[in-house]
Amino acid sequence: MTVIDDISDVPAPDAPLAPLLEVRDLHVEFHTRDGVAKAVNGVNYSVNAGETLAVLGESGSGKSVSAQAVMGILDMPPARIPKGEILFQGRDMLKMSGEERRKIRGRKIAMIFQDALSSLNPVLSVGYQLGEMYRVHQGLSRKDAKAKAIELMDRVRIPAAKERVGDYPHQFSGGMRQRIMIAMALALEPELIIADEPTTALDVTVQAQVMDLLAELQREYNMGLILITHDLGVVADVADKIAVMYAGRIVEDAPVHDIYAKPAHPYTKGLLQSIPRLDQKGQELYAIKGLPPNLTRIPSGCAFNPRCPMAQDVCRTDVPALHPVGTARGSACHFWKETLGE
Amino acid sequence: MGRYVIRRLLQMVPVFIGTTLLIFVMVWGLGDPVAAMFGDRTPDPATAAQIRLEFHLNDPLIQQYWIYMSHVFEGDFGKAWNQQPVTELLKTAYPVTLRLTIVAFVIEAVIGVALGVFAGLRRGRFFDTGVLAMTLIVVSIPTFVTGYVLQYFFGVKWSIVHPSVGEGAPFKDLLMPGLVLAGVSLAYVARLTRTSVAENTRADYLRTAVAKGLPRRRVIVNHMLRNSLIPVVTFLGTDIGNLMAGALVTERIFNIHGVGYQIYQGIVHTSPATVVGFVTILVIIFLLANLLVDLLYAVLDPRIRYA
Incomplete structure (x- = not known):
């Protein structure tokens, strides 16, 4: 048994290297009083070391839920994962024991959350919260952990780290708090970082600083990064590839430049058109009409069809598969050619 | 500070x-x-x-x-109805009531918090529903009813404990009165803790703690409890005063010669010096307990800083 495990863990020399993380046909549903909310309905994506995948989508598209499923921090119940695989370094994490998964969290996969103020414990000093990573995972003493915490704070460029290590989260500014979140994620030099809207709660100027820092540290450590966001501006600078999610599915996935140049899905197209642009000053901003669907009653066929300007009868009956567009792209639209061609 | x-x-x-x-x-x-x-x-x-x-x-x-x-x-509280100095009465009565209060407080804090934490962590399950139902019953029944009922069954009928408290009020005898005195507060503490814990289990920072790969025990003890107990500590502190006042009823049931007994005697025998003297000391204790709570509050929650 162990022998077989060993073989499956190590890829054959001539086979292409397995991606760092590969999510296959992931389904997540929530059992609520109003019925079953299907938050994630068959998501596939992969990230390699040193690569940045941006998962784009509006609220309720399932981008955060799929990330939490990868991290293993969904509350189950009410959440359930009826189907799918989450392969990390070739091993399916959904088949691991709770203890095995816990040891991966923080050490190999770390997560950065959106609102650093509520995501940090208000009654513990930042030094304690940073040092805790070393104390729990590496068994360091309180004193050594504190020294490491100061080092980390220096690394994410928090001024006067030595004096501020005993301060509490509320004593830091928003940008500094997010740096602390980043430091905490980096503590054990994980192989993959999942950043769930890391800059949404910040000022625009601070957003750029925090994103730059994150991108720089990612390069330095050659980490994989999954960047969850609804901000197309953030994505363009740092992402290598983009997966656009809608109603729990990936509707388009492509290298970053292709998507900006020529979207292959009407939803992506709508998103790009709704970015304010200087050359359209004075004109009314484009908006995708309608609202995202209720996840307990996802429309039949393509979930986007009630809002899609190109919808035909087939869109209301058939769920579109992810059609390959060129070599490294896919679009889940029956009319991807038409969308691209316009 | x-x-x-x-x-x-x-x-x-x-x-x-x-x-x-x-x-x-x-x-x-x-x-x-x-x-x-x-x-x-x-x-x-x-x-x-x-x-x-x-x-x-x-x-x-x-x-x-x-x-x-x-x-x-100057230390002169006047004389009681039987010409005994009130200071003498204070000296004998307060230690007894203090002992009773301590017993009740420990019961209230330990059992109440424990019930609340476990109920809060098992929100909606059998244990939680059980605690909610039990505490509702306890809150609904007046102390003198529970007091007399428990005294009758445990003290008189089954002779498990002394039905009344003996001379010098030893701790052993105070367990039953302590439980009776703590009852209603215990129920409130359990409910308050439960709500606070249940609220905090959904907090973002707790999700962070899980994402850090911390063991569940550490997530609960180091991260959740401290936050959850802030409102509970406030309640417990102010409740010290309530317990001492509540002792009036409990002391009468179990024939404990403490503050409640003396105030009762003072009222029956219309001895103003006794009543005013005892209440004065109660007021001081109440005020000090409140101060202690506020200071403790700042220790527990660093967001509160007193300038």
Whole structure:
């Protein structure tokens, strides 16, 4: 048994290297009083070391839920994962024991959350919260952990780290708090970082600083990064590839430049058109009409069809598969050619 | 912090004067104390005049209060109905009630918090529903009912404990009265803790703690409990005063010669000095307990800083 495990863990020399993380046909549903909310309905994506995948989508598209499923921090119940695989370094994490998964969290996969103020414990000093990573995972003493915490704070460029290590989260500014979140994620030099809207709660100027820092540290450590966001501006600078999610599915996935140049899905197209642009000053901003669907009653066929300007009868009956567009792209639209061609 | 404590101590002065003046006026100023002293009999006018003079009853009430307080600060609380100095009564009664309060407080804090934490972590399950139902029952039944019922079954019928508290009020005898006294507060503590824990299990920072790969035990003890217990500590602190006041009923049921018993005696025998003396000390304890809670609050929650 162990022998077989060993073989499956190590890829054959001539086979292409397995991606760092590969999510296959992931389904997540929530059992609520109003019925079953299907938050994630068959998501596939992969990230390699040193690569940045941006998962784009509006609220309720399932981008955060799929990330939490990868991290293993969904509350189950009410959440359930009826189907799918989450392969990390070739091993399916959904088949691991709770203890095995816990040891991966923080050490190999770390997560950065959106609102650093509520995501940090208000009654513990930042030094304690940073040092805790070393104390729990590496068994360091309180004193050594504190020294490491100061080092980390220096690394994410928090001024006067030595004096501020005993301060509490509320004593830091928003940008500094997010740096602390980043430091905490980096503590054990994980192989993959999942950043769930890391800059949404910040000022625009601070957003750029925090994103730059994150991108720089990612390069330095050659980490994989999954960047969850609804901000197309953030994505363009740092992402290598983009997966656009809608109603729990990936509707388009492509290298970053292709998507900006020529979207292959009407939803992506709508998103790009709704970015304010200087050359359209004075004109009314484009908006995708309608609202995202209720996840307990996802429309039949393509979930986007009630809002899609190109919808035909087939869109209301058939769920579109992810059609390959060129070599490294896919679009889940029956009319991807038409969308691209316009 | 030091300045805050001094300010708080100074704030106690008007509160202390206000409450003691109020109780003093209620006891001495309403009705005729001399007539009350003699009950149904009509006092001999000469004796009445003598008493009035002795207790400064002819002076304005505020002056009487002033005289009383200046005596109190010299350690003289006056004499009770049977000519015993009130200070003697205070010295024997307060340690007894304090013991009862401590027993009740420990029961309340330990059992209440434990029930609340486990119920909060198992929100909606059998244990949680059980705790909610039980605490509702406890809250709904008056203390004197639970007191007499428990005393009858455990003390009289099954003879598991002494039905009343013996001389010197040993801790062993105080368990049952302590439980009775703690009952309602315990139920509140359990419910408060449960709500607080249940709320905090959904907090973002707890999700972070899980994402850090911390063991569940550490997530709960180091990250959740400290946050959840902040409102509970506040309640527990202010409840010390309530417990001491509640002891009035419990002490009567179990025949404990503590503060409640003495105040009761003071009222029955219309001994103003006893009532005012005991209440004065109660007020001081209540104020100090509140100060302690506020200071503890700052220790538990670093967001609160006193300048």
